[in-house]
Amino acid sequence: MPMITTAPTGSPAPVQPAAPGSASAPAASAANNAEASGFTGSDFQTFLRMLTTQIQNQDPLNPIESSDFAVQLATFSGVEQQVRTNQLLESLNAQRAGGLDSAAGWIGKEVRTTAPVAYDGRPISLSIEPASGATSVQLVTLDALGKEVQRQTLPARAGEVAWDSRNGAGTALPNGLYSFKLVSLKGEDILHTGAVGAYARVTGAELTSKGVSLILPGGASTLESEVTALRSPA
Template sequence: MVDAITTPAATATTSPAAPGGGFSNGGAGADFQTFLTMLTAQLKNQDPLSPMESTDFAIQLATFAGVEQQALGNKYLEQMAGQSGSGGIANWIGKDARTTAPVWFGDTALTLDVAPHNLAESVQLVTYDAKGQEVAREEIGPGQGQIDWLGRTEEGTKLPDGLYSFTVESWRGGEMIQKTQAGAYARIVEAQFGADGGRLVFQGGGSALASEVTALREPT
């Protein structure tokens, strides 16, 4: 069962991020206020004789809701991080953590959490290697939830053992309307403490700050 620190797996955005998972981890509150200001201004200034298309408006409203959820989620995670001193995250050792940081893939499938846009007609899972280079892309279809990633190319060849991260692209009408990071589960084997706060080390390799962990679950 996923522990109570679970937050939304992804943040809605209408502009594509840089390849290799170049997403910002902070500033969701500022993004929320900026989006609210921009949306209000757009509603005030749009031409009443040529109003915004209903589909575009629905996309913007869904984006607004996603940013709001992430802002609240980040605030909650900050509160958790403040309560998770050395004793707190040390208790996470042995659990599976969900993170968007690169995680190790070997002989066992990875569990991913995907949350595409609810208006998407096509959803693609994009895989990046440790250098941030795209190495695989596959159609996964609409719908939110967990999927097992087997690490195969289009030809069915297994990708090399290594660290991988993931994004989910939502497409509609031939245009990408959202690009989000997909969280992957990895086993925590060590907790480290330094100037940047608590850091968790994962089985096989890879690590993430405690603030980058969005869910915990008991090993499956």
Template sequence: MDISTQFSGATASQGAAGAARARMVSSDFETFLRMLTTQMQNQDPLNPMEASDFAVQLATFSGVEQSVRTNQLLEEMMGRSAMSELAGLVGKTVRSAGPAYFNGDSLGLSLPAMPDADSARLVVRDNLGGIVDTVDVPTSGGAVEWRGLGADGLPLPSGTYRFEMLGYAAGVLADTGTVEAYGEVIEARNDGGITTVVLSGGRAVPLDEVSAVRGPVLR
């Protein structure tokens, strides 16, 4: 996977925006000069404007123009820095709620705490919604590793699985909780201003929905 195309696209978009702003500044400056020329042509010949007044107007507009160009440069620099940091996520694993891709290895999960339950169970469903495994887990929640074994103890095939935690009190369902899973980042991109990471298996997750990041996957 080559993420450089995404970075080039984002940089090109930023460059286009910068060029548009530069054209706007140039157009404004030309308009200012036309207005200044008209002002000079129509001034009272018996009470003409002092040369120093013209100089002040020119200096003022020049200062505004320089500020706009400086802000433009800072925005471009910040954009390049943000994309560089985003590229550093590729190859790492991130944690988020939702379905997770199982590739045959154990899968890291984060379980919610259920203080009102006296027992809890992790329910695993395949991509069609069928239950393929149930595991008794602590009500305190925390990190666990799902080994990818079915109810019969045999390894499950690679694919996308969904996880849910059920809490029971005196044998009655008392609570349900969202389970977060780790997935490897294979791509990072900017979709219309929304930063998104794509995980193995193809699932796209907005960066603001990522709750944790781990180091690169060891192979």
């Protein structure tokens, strides 16, 4: 009579050994995703070692879902991006603080700027630089809104002039913020039109979204990028 052998009731089916390299497949997929995301450095290597250890010690009857690996990788990505953002902000703050330290040495000195400066009844020193070949120049005065309020004809000579707001008829402009531009002429032809630098004393400095701003008298201010010269007051 033939013998029939049966497995004990309730015994689990034999577990087939995983194919070589199958346990590391999720880790390899995570590595490929990380490379595509640009992850590098020891932090990601530590993450991979932790992920590989997790795979090796998982329950073969209840393996970790691939979606769980994707969630872990996404979480690691978010943390790393936040760390990089914090490092960038720290670097920017250090650069801005360094710029403010250097600007502190300008306080009490005069800067030449193309930004509007304050007129309080005292002459403003302007730097006149005619274009090459100019036979005459026109000094154009603009108010705080950028509107032309005065135009004067000057000799075509480079150097400083003292602007006191009075035109040829002796009419003076009121106190306020003014900027200037120079029109270089050859006969009646315009050769060049450009901003004129005006000197003003620095009374302070502050950080703004555009960089270091130098505080000038009368409510005026200028960015470092608008400064073309620095000197000690006469």
